[in-house]
Amino acid sequence: MEYNDKQIAIMDAAEKLFADNGFSGTSVRDIAEAAGVNLAMISYYFGSKEKLMEAMFRYRGDFMRLKLESILLNSNLTPLQKVDKLIDEYIERIFNKQCFHKVMLREQMVDNTGPIAEQITQLKATNQALFKQLIHEGQRKGDFKKGLDVPFLMMTLVGTTSQLLTSQKYYRALNNLQEMKNEEFEKHIKKKLSAYLKNLFKAILTYEA
Amino acid sequence: MEYNDKQIAIMDAAEKLFADNGFSGTSVRDIAEAAGVNLAMISYYFGSKEKLMEAMFRYRGDFMRLKLESILLNSNLTPLQKVDKLIDEYIERIFNKQCFHKVMLREQMVDNTGPIAEQITQLKATNQALFKQLIHEGQRKGDFKKGLDVPFLMMTLVGTTSQLLTSQKYYRALNNLQEMKNEEFEKHIKKKLSAYLKNLFKAILTYEA
DNA sequence: CAAAACTAAACAAACGTTTAATTAAATCAA
DNA sequence: TTGATTTAATTAAACGTTTGTTTAGTTTTG
Numbered sequence: 001m002e003y004n005d006k007q008i009a010i011m012d013a014a015e016k017l018f019a020d021n022g023f024s025g026t027s028v029r030d031i032a033e034a035a036g037v038n039l040a041m042i043s044y045y046f047g048s049k050e051k052l053m054e055a056m057f058r059y060r061g062d063f064m065r066l067k068l069e070s071i072l073l074n075s076n077l078t079p080l081q082k083v084d085k086l087i088d089e090y091i092e093r094i095f096n097k098q099c100f101h102k103v104m105l106r107e108q109m110v111d112n113t114g115p116i117a118e119q120i121t122q123l124k125a126t127n128q129a130l131f132k133q134l135i136h137e138g139q140r141k142g143d144f145k146k147g148l149d150v151p152f153l154m155m156t157l158v159g160t161t162s163q164l165l166t167s168q169k170y171y172r173a174l175n176n177l178q179e180m181k182n183e184e185f186e187k188h189i190k191k192k193l194s195a196y197l198k199n200l201f202k203a204i205l206t207y208e209a
Numbered sequence: 210m211e212y213n214d215k216q217i218a219i220m221d222a223a224e225k226l227f228a229d230n231g232f233s234g235t236s237v238r239d240i241a242e243a244a245g246v247n248l249a250m251i252s253y254y255f256g257s258k259e260k261l262m263e264a265m266f267r268y269r270g271d272f273m274r275l276k277l278e279s280i281l282l283n284s285n286l287t288p289l290q291k292v293d294k295l296i297d298e299y300i301e302r303i304f305n306k307q308c309f310h311k312v313m314l315r316e317q318m319v320d321n322t323g324p325i326a327e328q329i330t331q332l333k334a335t336n337q338a339l340f341k342q343l344i345h346e347g348q349r350k351g352d353f354k355k356g357l358d359v360p361f362l363m364m365t366l367v368g369t370t371s372q373l374l375t376s377q378k379y380y381r382a383l384n385n386l387q388e389m390k391n392e393e394f395e396k397h398i399k400k401k402l403s404a405y406l407k408n409l410f411k412a413i414l415t416y417e418a
Numbered sequence: 419c420a421a422a423a424c425t426a427a428a429c430a431a432a433c434g435t436t437t438a439a440t441t442a443a444a445t446c447a448a
Numbered sequence: 449t450t451g452a453t454t455t456a457a458t459t460a461a462a463c464g465t466t467t468g469t470t471t472a473g474t475t476t477t478g
Binding site for chain 2: 023102110124125156158166171192
């Protein structure tokens, strides 16, 4: 599907507003104003507010899919180095599209069936399969220990990152980082998160009780 | 603050609906119907929908605070055993009040100031301080390694649990647990999560690179 | 019999969507 | 290239609902 500039402007504006105020907390008038288009253009291009959201998920869904083929196939890297690369790839992707990620986190909670739930399921399935492949490779080579629970490892990766993302302001407040500029702060936490997760996964994957 | 039966019924109904559909996605008419009270009673007792939410946070806020005093002071337990108990205490608390926890997760994302943000800040501060105390004790005794990042450890605990909680249906779908009954499923994942997190924290806290 | 609890109805404001009219862009025969 | 004609884009206004809240009146309680 191809989108013109105006359609993209609408989706970008909606993404930001949905992330901050939720789907129901955002009116189509808010979106129209933020996107700088006439109110009626949203129905004109997307049919409805709901279908705009669905279009957004189709538009962004692809981007959120981890691209690990080159990493997985690179035989110069140890399994642990590949996990490190996966972590960085994941962090980069989430922070690059934090608004959409927040929208997804919200949407996960609602008990709906339909195209959006379908998109989320497929995304999770793909990412989990890639992650699983990597873990199993490490286990075959004897670098990682046996009995690892891939879905739960995934939850730690996703959950820790999401927690940092959604509670940024509380992290700032509780750790006296209020004065730091937004851009600097984001760099700071990305770097910290990366180092933290790499160390954490090294520990879980190799630690023997 | 004391609440009568009807007020509690309203807060319980609101909690469930806010968790599933969000604050804006829930109408006061929905709440009134679910609680079995007249629409006007919500304004009558709480003043407004917004203030109902604030009352809910005051009502539930206390419950969400970790109660670790007895654990912390128990000198028969090793620091690692205390962490295990903290994990179970945390899981129990979150699963006992999953609806409210979901409401909190949603509310964290919105960029508001006011009594709710204040409540969340205090809750996080308290829990983080308790956790910190435990970690430092373990480090003093030489059981835990140095250089641990307490806020990030907290994010892993909170994030992994939240991720499991908010994406239960996806976890079921991706791991072929569709046929399992709700009650059985919840027991199952609680047990798995507990074992997983205990092993994970043992690894991070004691693993030396 | 006064205070509290409760109700059905009404309120204005905001909502998502549609309509009818206008402007801009594209198509195309001459 | 021109001017006519069709198609697409854009708009302000209006539509019917739903929203949160209030009112004015009734019932219940201490």
